[in-house]
Amino acid sequence: MAEAHQAVAFQFTVTPDGIDLQLCHEALRQIYLSGLHSWKKRFIRFKNGVMTGVYPGSPPGFMVVVVSYMSYNKYHKLDPSLGMFAKLRSELDVTECSVKIVGGVLVGTGLWITIIFIMRNALKCLLSWHGWMYSRHGSVSLGTRLWMLLVKVFSGRKPMLYSFQNSLPRLPVPPVKDTCRRYLESARPLMDDEQFERMKGLAKDFEKNLGPRLQWYLKLKSWWASNYVSDWWEEYIYLRGRGPIMVNSNYYAMDFLYVFPTSIQAARAGNAIHAIMLYRRKLDRAQIKPIYLLANKVPLCSAQWERMFNTTRIPGLETDTIQHMNESKHIAVYHKGRFFKVWMFYDGRLLLPREIEQQMERILADKSEPMPGEEALAALTAGDRTPWAKARDAYFSRGKNKQSLDAIEKAAFFVTLDDTEQRFVEKNPIKSLDSFAKSLLHGKCYDRWFDKSFNLIVFKNGTMGLNAEHSWADAPIIGHLWEHVLSMDPFKLGYTEEGHCCGEPHPNLPGPQRLQWDIPAECQDVIQSSLTIARTLADDVDCHSFPFNDFGKGLIKKCRTSPDAFIQIALQLAHYRDKGKFCLTYEASMTRLFREGRTETVRSCTMETCTFVRSMIRDETVREERLKLLKEAAEKHQNMYRLAMTGKGIDRHLFCLYVVSKYLGEDSPFLKEVLSEPWRLSTSQTPLQQVELFDLVRHPEYVSSGGGFGPVADDGYGVSYIIVGENLINFHISSKHSSPETDSHRFGGNIRQAMLDILDLFQLDKKAIK
CATH class of the missing domain: 3.30.559.10 (Chloramphenicol acetyltransferase-like domain)
Known part of the structure; x- marks a missing residue:
């Protein structure tokens, strides 16, 4: 298989003449491009961290403050250091010009930081006032208009997703x-x-x-912590629950009601997965705009976006934990009882929709049978949490099982190529939508990985939806992603007349990697026990x-x-x-x-x-x-x-x-x-x-x-x-x-x-x- 050869960078054999080293140039090229991509991403994150850290200040603002300060001092012949710089000049034996430049930059930087501090705290005080919420609809008082103007002035220019985090007030404790x-x-x-x-x-x-x-x-706690509620709410309401999260906690999002962009399952998956990955790239680059209320004036907290991707809920004996990876270059795909790892990057770039469709076609065409215990493996995530935690520690902590489980848990997100058909049928609207909802909520109880931050489910007839885990964020966050996907799919990405994704398949694209499992009979019994509990719960809904x-x-x-x-x-x-x-x-x-x-x-x-x-x-x-x-x-x-x-x-x-x-x-x-x-x-x-x-x-x-x-x-x-x-x-x-x-x-x-x-x-x- 081509992908097996390209996965190894070099081969060598020992001969009487020495070591014969055979390099695979394509593999080395992919390693180079992958490293380049990672370093670019690190640089972007560092730059965005700096921009967010100094907001509402900015590098151009820094230059304006420093240059203006130095020009003012030069014109008025002032020494803001009260003689300190002159003393240092005599001690260090440097020119007066150098001391003035360095001193001007240092004091100007201090002035710039002070301005940022004042603007942030002024904005925090302004955002602590909620009188605007009590205005009658359609009428805004003069006081509220003045308040809106001040919020705009202190909010800075071109904020990124996380720019307002340090300016938001803390949740007050009511009497x-x-x-x-x-x-x-x-x-x-x-x-x-x-x-x-x-x-x-x-x-x-x-x-x-x-x-x-x-x-x-x-x-x-409210004085010390960022929020006196959220960490306890996450832990005690979500993570410490020992019952099934399927139905009880996870929720779903549906496709378009009346529109069916294509009936080709692989094509719909190709566009949707590409749109989701584009959203993740915008999120990594902090290019998603902050969410506002009141005519784009009042910012909302963006903290919940941080764990949207590369996130999995890990089961524990007494409490679960949330595992978040900074980087993940693959997704996990389930189809007819088999799990696959699909890389989302090749040649140092994100796969195009037609290339992703090509990968999905390969999975759909794969006729191999599930390994013993593999088909219903995901039922562990649908049943009670403690048996899943014990099974994970006993059977998935080493060897090929650990590697395969890591591929799922560290994936950007999980995809199910469902072998059933769901959609709104005008002649039978009630039955069709009810069936659609139940399928997204729990499916067959073993064909969704309920621990992942979200599952993309693409049905056999091209309809799709999401199933999301609740502990990491609330529904409006996943809803924001879903709106992006639904708007990108038919309007910006589109399909050919035959219903395929636009573009051409890649001639040398390595195929998906089938995950390997060695699940003993004892573990299969635990899987069946979890499946029985999950089915009882699902059938009752x-x-x-x-x-x-x-x-x-x-x-x-x-x-x-x-x-x-x-x-x-x-x-x-x-x-x-x-x-x-x-x-x-x-x-x-x-x-x-x-x-x-x-x-x-x-x-x-x-x-x-x-x-x-x-x-x-x-x-x-x-x-x-x-x-x-x-x-x-x-x-x-x-x-x-x-x-x-x-x-x-x-x-x-x-x-x-x-x-x-x-x-x-x-x-x-x-x-x-x-x-x-x-x-x-x-x-x-x-x-x-x-x-x-x-x-x-x-x-x-x-x-x-x-x-x-x-x-x-x-x-x-x-x-x-x-x-x-x-x-x-x-x-x-x-x-x-x-x-x-x-x-x-x-x-x-x-x-x-x-x-x-x-x-x-x-x-x-x-x-x-x-």
Whole structure:
């Protein structure tokens, strides 16, 4: 095989005449080009590190400050060193000109650093003010305009992805009193009078006794650490979980809803993989623009991007760890029970889409059989974590198994060439989308490597999607990558008339490397045990995905209501009709206005929302009264969302107080009870972040289906939704077949009806709905 020869740089034999050395020039050339590529990448990272480290300063700014300072001193004949430089000149016996130049550069550099320090801290103070969030939509006060101008002045020019990290404020620790008060307010609609009085007593006792002591430790951590929540959240919520991460933690993202760029599996994989690698190159070069709010004025934290690629969750006996490599030049590919290592670079450059398609074609054409235990090997990542950790240590810590496992875990990302067909079928929309969602969420339980930061899944008919691990980052981060891929694929990369990637195959490209395994019977038993657990979990998941196209955010805005608040209130109405009761509701919001911020919870089941829902159930309530209650509920929801985003949420603070109590060995009945309450309705909005990439006015068919996740509670629902354009909202619902209380399709019907019923309250022109 050509690739086997080119993998060895030289061969030698010992003869009576000495050593006969045979060099392989092609291999040496590839080594040279690979080294050149690595050094270029190191230089770019070093340069970007310097640029980010001095931001909002810059090298040209440094030159301006130093030259201006030296010119000013020369003109006014000043000695800023107060005679120190003159003394040094006499001691070192150097010319006066040299001393002035060196002294001017040193003092000018100090002045430049001082200016940077002042600008950073001024920007941090400005970004700590969140009054702009309370402005009415469409109107900006004079104070907010002035604040925006100052933010722009102190933000510098041409920021890179990580430029604002040192200027972002730290997440504040809310007062215990405020958190307890807001908790009781959120719990009131879910408790009767007796339960509420009991909980109020527990909260009051905690607030006066144990709470202040725990708060002192949190305050200390908030002064010392970049973020007082994120590291504990990652460790205790994600990495210490010992159950399966498949369904319970991992989430998925879907392809286009109505468009199918090509039906050739290898071609779709070629364009998608190339687009992903281009994104990684932009990320390495810090060429991705920072994410902003408020007309590109308020930057969000970019820390979560750092571990998007070359990252794997490593199982442990008690806690998992996240392994991140600075560099990875290959991907791992799975097809019909076999694993392959595919290099992404040749001749010192990234493979082109047609060349990647060529590699995928070779894998699809490979008819070799899986080795014993290889086909279902990835089921270890789908089952419980402790058996996987023990098996990894016992059977994959040496020899060929370790080398092959390293090839997967150190890959840039994981690709599955799925042998099933999935896509939206207009004649059978419900069944086709439900099947698509289940396949992306868990597949066959052994054909995705659930530990990788993300899996690209390309189906036999050319449809594709993602499955992402949750501990390293939240959904908007992977969503940003996915938007880039979907916009690059049909528009910028494109396909030939036959459906292949543009370009020509490479005549000398070495083929993929088949990974080798030696899996003993004992390990195969562990694999089968994990597969049984994973299949039981997967078979219990009831997925329902549907596009709601009766109306979208365009009409909701005409109702002068926040689209998110509108949908959340509709979910409460739907849930009450579905189960006949209210429940503790989780809505994810982000805290990336702060450094290393991740998420906070909006408890969207409020007293105001419950009052509105009851008015919709009672036939005697007049429309005007329902509208009034709806607006009160929407305003309450918006206010809670603002509080969550600005560090005044409830749940992350209570979680950290609980962690401190465990470290101190203190038992808190209040915290224990609060954190044991199940989230029977867990919701999340998938935001469309890069609107400029998709012209939905001219090409409304290029809409994404969004993504979803598994149910959080055994008797609850998981609901994800994405607002696409002006006239479409896609919903993804999950629950468990084993629960007699839930039915995803029934709940989907209730959501659709609730949306229509709430819109009818506004009595808009029926023509506007069409």
